[in-house]
Amino acid sequence: MQSVVLVGLMGSGKSTVGRALAVRTGVPFLDLDQVIVQRAGLTIPELFAAEGEDGFRVRETAALKDALFQDGPTVVATGGGVVTTESNRDALRRGNATVVYLEASPMELSARLGKDPDRPLLGDDPLGSLTELLEERADLYEAVAHHVLPVTSRPVPGVVDDLAHILGLDPVVTGPVFYEPVRVGGGRDYVVHAGHGVRHHLPEVVPATARRVAVITQEHLPWTVDPGIEHRVLHVPDGETAKDLRVVAEICGQLARWGMTRNDVVVGVGGGVVTDLAGFVASVYHRGVNVIHVPTTLLGQIDAAIGGKCGVNLPEGKNLVGSFWQPSAVLCDTETLTTLPEADYKAGLGELAKYHFLGGGRLDELDMAARVAACVRLKADVVADDEHESGRRAILNYGHTLAHALETVTGYTLRHGSAVAVGLPYAAEVARLLGRIDRDRVEEHFRVLDAYELPATLPDGVNHESLIQLFSRDKKALDGVTFVLDGPDGVESVRVDDHALLREAFKVYDR
Ligand SMILES: NC(=O)c1ccc[n+]([C@@H]2O[C@H](COP(=O)([O-])OP(=O)(O)OC[C@H]3O[C@@H](n4cnc5c(N)ncnc54)[C@H](O)[C@@H]3O)[C@@H](O)[C@H]2O)c1
Ligand SMILES: [Zn+2]
Known part of the structure; x- marks a missing residue:
């Protein structure tokens, strides 16, 4: 790999992106401003006060040349003003390095930097100052850069991924x-x-x-x-x-x-x-x-x-x-x-199947990353509404009432997620018997389990009555059981007092 030099305005992420790229590639990282500070034994404001901007730029050129012409590749983050002198621009052009301009809008930069007291250059009007700076420097950045990488509204990891791509490195994120x-x-x-x-x-x-x-x-x-x-x-x-x-x-x-x-x-x-x-x-x-x-x-x-x-x-x-x-x-x-044992993978799929009925829709048609993201979004929405689990968070327990009872009667030999998978059609059938959903919706539960090759049968030899006994213990209800059930308004908590109905619902497995 060639050395890489990142240029751009303050706040465009040169240090963060540079450090991350260095970690990914195992190449050393240099923050040019830090090198200058270390060599001078003075902070940048102190250097500006003692030697003026000209003195600082002379030191900057020396540090830049050392970085560019040393043995072996390096990732270098430069200061925002590096392109303002001809000697630095010349070094960047001659150096054996790929120069990448991290291009961000002044709006984005001012949001990122805020009124950072360590950035005195920005004054009271960061947006105005950044707009002006960009007008002065944009052409200079572009003139020295081999690549321009837009970073506005982009998370740092995505920028690093793009940078790796530009450099022709093997992607770590595919x-x-x-x-x-x-x-x-x-x-x-x-x-x-x-x-x-x-x-x-x-x-x-x-x-x-x-x-x-x-x-x-x-x-x-x-x-x-x-x-x-x-x-x-x-x-x-x-x-x-x-x-x-x-x-x-x-x-x-x-x-x-x-x-x-x-x-x-x-x-x-x-x-x-x-x-x-x-x-x-x-x-x-x-x-x-x-x-x-x-x-x-x-x-x-x-x-x-x-x-x-x-x-x-x-x-x-x-x-x-x-x-x-x-x-x-x-x-x-x-x-x-990819290395997960089959039983753990299946258990995860049981929990994944649940999300189909919490608004996830046809998750089985997505690839794995999109599926995981969709489930995260669903859980995050519920959690955002109810961080401390007072109400709505209960819907995440869809399929769990029977699952918890099954885990207990099997002495926890059945994996939690696998128990949830088995619990889903039962919750659906209870909802159907209560007139909340129709037969097609119950069938949809079986279709999803099929799609993930999850068994939709009760473990051998479990006694329905003892499961029903355990339901009421699950949420410590004095009478009746709180079930999480599908219905016209989506999944919600519902009290069920009718034991005959709970018994009847087990017939859903007689298919
Ligand atoms: N905090 C919550 O909201 C919440 C929700 C659900 C479950 N849990 C908890 O999660 C735990 C169960 O989690 P789990 O099912 O992930 O079990 P686990 O953490 O025990 O992992 C299962 C097995 O897989 C191995 N493993 C993990 N990743 C692997 C990989 N990529 N390749 C190969 N092997 C790997 C583990 O070492 C372990 O042996 C329970 O303790 C439960 O209480 C917490
Ligand atoms: Zn669960």
């Missing part, structure tokens, strides 16, 4: 990437990335204030991540036993001994077990640090890692200790699903 915003308010909104290879977006989503990253994962997982800054990998056991307060204490102890601070970040890489645990650790360590989830199971990507619920188990029951802790980003890398 296929479309979906960016699904999750709105939780209070400045905690975040974006879920879904696509093949999006784990490579990690450096772009680690908050700039972080100095260290603790990656929590499981030893046997075939997927690793590189956050692009100092990091440590902490392994937790496989299976539900990892969701244990003793494991939380052990991990927090390791973070403390390592010196993790409030500004640092936890990254959870794994299935729902890992993201539930990592989220909980992040919510309590130092009274809360940022967490980024990289879910590697289908269930994790469409369910566990979205919505902010996290926690661990007690001997007395599952998920009894936990918190609501929103991640700062979630990377749903569909490439990781």
Whole structure:
């Protein structure tokens, strides 16, 4: 690979994009302004005061030439004014590097930079100043650039993907990437990335204030991540036993001994077990640090890692200790699903089938990244309405009343997602018997299960009466059972008191 030099106005993302490209390509990264500051032992404002802009530009030219003519490729982010002198433009033209202009509109730049006190050049009218700067410099950027890359309204990972493409590098992200915003308010909104290879977006989503990253994962997982800054990998056991307060204490102890601070970040890489645990650790360590989830199971990507619920188990029951802790980003890398064991994949498909009836429509016709994105959007919408699970969030439990009872009677040998799959036609039949939906809609449930090759039959030997007994325990109802049922207004919670009807509905499986 050739060296790459990024040019463009302040705020166009040269450092962030450059650092991310460097991580992806394993090539060193140089921030030219930082090189100048280090060599001079003065900050940029101090340099301007002591030597004037001319003095600064002389140092800039020297640093630029060193960067361009050294051995081996480098990714170089330049200062916004680098193109204002002939000597720098000449160096850029002669250097053996691909120069890329990150082109952003003044509107976008002023929104990104706001009234940053560290950008005194912008004054009180950032939009006006940026418009003027761009008028002065646009031609100069274009004159030195081999490529112009528009970045307005584009997420950084997409820009890095395009840059890799321009440079003819093997793409780490293949296929479309979906960016699904999750709105939780209070400045905690975040974006879920879904696509093949999006784990490579990690450096772009680690908050700039972080100095260290603790990656929590499981030893046997075939997927690793590189956050692009100092990091440590902490392994937790496989299976539900990892969701244990003793494991939380052990991990927090390791973070403390390592010196993790409030500004640092936890990254959870794994299935729902890992993201539930990592989220909980992040919510309590130092009274809360940022967490980024990289879910590697289908269930994790469409369910566990979205919505902010996290926690661990007690001997007395599952998920009894936990918190609501929103991640700062979630990377749903569909490439990781390629190594998922069949049973885990099927369990994820059971949960996916549910989303067809929560407004997802023909999800089976989409490719995997689009499907994951659609489920994320559906869950995110529900969660945005009801972050703390007072009402609407209950609809995510479609198919779950029978599923929970089946998990109990089978002693949890049936996977949760597989139990949900079996529970869907039952919920449909209860709704039909109540006159809420017609026979075709019940059939649609079977069609979806067929499409995913999921069994639509009760496990052998389960007793209907004992399942009905368990329904009322599920939501601790005194009389009647709260079911989540499909109907003319979509899926909603409905109380069902009629045991005869609940018994009758089991006939749906006699096909
Ligand atoms: N927080 C929530 O809102 C929420 C929602 C649903 C489920 N959950 C929790 O999620 C957990 C279940 O999650 P799960 O089904 O992902 O189980 P899991 O995390 O145990 O993963 C299943 C198995 O697959 C392995 N694995 C994960 N990714 C892999 C990959 N890409 N390739 C190969 N192997 C891989 C894991 O190591 C594990 O052995 C439960 O603890 C449940 O309580 C939480
Ligand atoms: Zn579920």
